[in-house]
Amino acid sequence: MTTDPDVVASFEEDWTGRWRGRAACVVRPRSTDEVVAVVRACAAHGVAIVPQGGNTGLVGGSVPRAGEVVLSLRRLDAVEPVDAAAAEIVVGAGATLAAVQSVARAAGLEFAVDIAPRASCTIGGMIATNAGGAHVIRFGMMAEQVIGVEAVCADGSVVGRVPDLRKNNAGYHLGALLAGSEGTLAVITRAHLRLVPALPERAVALVGVPGAAEAVQAIAALRRLPSLVALEIAFAEAIDLACRFARTECPLSAGFGAALLAECAGRTSPLEELADAVTALGALALDAAVATDASGIARLWALREGIPDAIRAEGVPHKLDVAVPVARIPEFERAVRERVASLAPGARVVVFGHAGDGNLHVNVLGLAADDEAVDDAVLRLAADLGGSIAAEHGVGVAKVRALALTRSAADRAALRSLKRAFDPAGLLNPGVAVPPD
Numbered sequence: 379m380t381t382d383p384d385v386v387a388s389f390e391e392d393w394t395g396r397w398r399g400r401a402a403c404v405v406r407p408r409s410t411d412e413v414v415a416v417v418r419a420c421a422a423h424g425v426a427i428v429p430q431g432g433n434t435g436l437v438g439g440s441v442p443r444a445g446e447v448v449l450s451l452r453r454l455d456a457v458e459p460v461d462a463a464a465a466e467i468v469v470g471a472g473a474t475l476a477a478v479q480s481v482a483r484a485a486g487l488e489f490a491v492d493i494a495p496r497a498s499c500t501i502g503g504m505i506a507t508n509a510g511g512a513h514v515i516r517f518g519m520m521a522e523q524v525i526g527v528e529a530v531c532a533d534g535s536v537v538g539r540v541p542d543l544r545k546n547n548a549g550y551h552l553g554a555l556l557a558g559s560e561g562t563l564a565v566i567t568r569a570h571l572r573l574v575p576a577l578p579e580r581a582v583a584l585v586g587v588p589g590a591a592e593a594v595q596a597i598a599a600l601r602r603l604p605s606l607v608a609l610e611i612a613f614a615e616a617i618d619l620a621c622r623f624a625r626t627e628c629p630l631s632a633g634f635g636a637a638l639l640a641e642c643a644g645r646t647s648p649l650e651e652l653a654d655a656v657t658a659l660g661a662l663a664l665d666a667a668v669a670t671d672a673s674g675i676a677r678l679w680a681l682r683e684g685i686p687d688a689i690r691a692e693g694v695p696h697k698l699d700v701a702v703p704v705a706r707i708p709e710f711e712r713a714v715r716e717r718v719a720s721l722a723p724g725a726r727v728v729v730f731g732h733a734g735d736g737n738l739h740v741n742v743l744g745l746a747a748d749d750e751a752v753d754d755a756v757l758r759l760a761a762d763l764g765g766s767i768a769a770e771h772g773v774g775v776a777k778v779r780a781l782a783l784t785r786s787a788a789d790r791a792a793l794r795s796l797k798r799a800f801d802p803a804g805l806l807n808p809g810v811a812v813p814p815d
Contacts, residue, residue: 389448397438404448410567418534429561431503434495437774439560439810460485465573471502487573490517494683502566508558510770512608515734521557529564532801540568561807563800577643581652582675586634586665590708593636605642611733623688629667698740698756702765717755737769773811
């Protein structure tokens with residue numbers, strides 16, 4: 379345990395810099411038994427706990443708010459050898475995504491979920507937020523990778539089974555239940571994960587299109603590719619920002635309104651398949667850049683993955699992770715700019731995201747940290763278009779009030795019932811994810 383202000387400070391603020399609070403202390407256990415001891419001690423004294431992994435969250439769900447104990451899981455970082463026969467792996471909650479990827483690749487396999495902060499985000503946090511990322515269109519969300527979990531409940535009891543079996547219908551699937559729970563039901567300590575076959579040959583295309591309407595037409599064509607593993611979208615201001623931040627020239631000629639980044643993968647080169655698909659787009663594609671070598675692929679992906687850092691360099695953004703039906707992306711993109719302009723004429727809007735599943739990241743620069751008017755307008759717009767207010771980053775504290783926009787009264791009551799059943803005293807990550815009565 380530490381109360382050293384210099385150490386504790388790094389656990390009190392999230393990646394965006396917008397969400398911060400005060401912690402009573404930070405506890406860093408090295409085993410499940412030590413997590414049990416911490417949870418039991420806090421329960422005995424009625425002290426609230428905020429579980430924390432890599433602290434790369436964007437909605438305030440991983441930082442303290444009112445003097446809670448921060449329970450850091452980073453030291454539970456064991457990565458066991460791959461079970462090659464089953465294509466599975468058991469890891470600690472504090473293992474980073476990069477560490478798991480490295481061990482899986484050494485065994486000729488891959489972990490299906492990939493997100494940009496791979497060197498710092500942890501598996502426990504990814505399960506707790508049901509992380510998505512670029513490969514959802516091929517492999518699904520984090521919940522779909524979880525075979526079993528081990529977790530510590532609010533009373534210190536340990537639940538779950540690790541290792542587990544892929545086919546185990548003896549009761550509720552705790553892994554699925556805890557995926558997306560944001561540390562409000564139990565503290566995940568270990569996980570049993572599925573792996574997927576490695577696809578070593580890759581090809582990536584960055585395609586410029588006139589705007590959102592043309593992007594949707596191109597999405598419909600590209601997603602029919604059997605080898606497609608990722609399909610991203612970034613509007614012109616996002617690409618421009620990323621290029622300026624990286625001090626590199628844009629690989630696309632001027633005049634595009636949006637850019638799609640498509641990645642294909644296979645045992646043999648998917649280049650011909652991808653190139654033919656891009657050519658078949660005809661007038662939809664204003665320009666394109668294609669890469670098959672590692673450095674060229676990295677350069678194209680760097681434009682997409684560099685957007686969040688480029689935005690952060692411009693100021694503290696309001697980050698709104700939403701999803702809408704793919705067909706309604708043009709309507710959403712147009713309306714979100716209009717609504718922000720009407721509420722905050724001086725604000726800047728930067729939009730990018732995962733094209734294949736309609737997950738858009740709306741970033742608004744130039745707002746005060748406590749200005750909720752734009753946030754509310756963007757979330758309400760997503761809901762009005764049949765979308766979700768929280769696509770892959772969770773609800774956190776940022777969106778609790780907005781949950782009613784896309785979850786019925788019965789849904790919210792069910793969430794509260796689950797919370798009370800697992801955590802009757804309300805000591806696990808209070809105020810996060812679950813709306814109050």
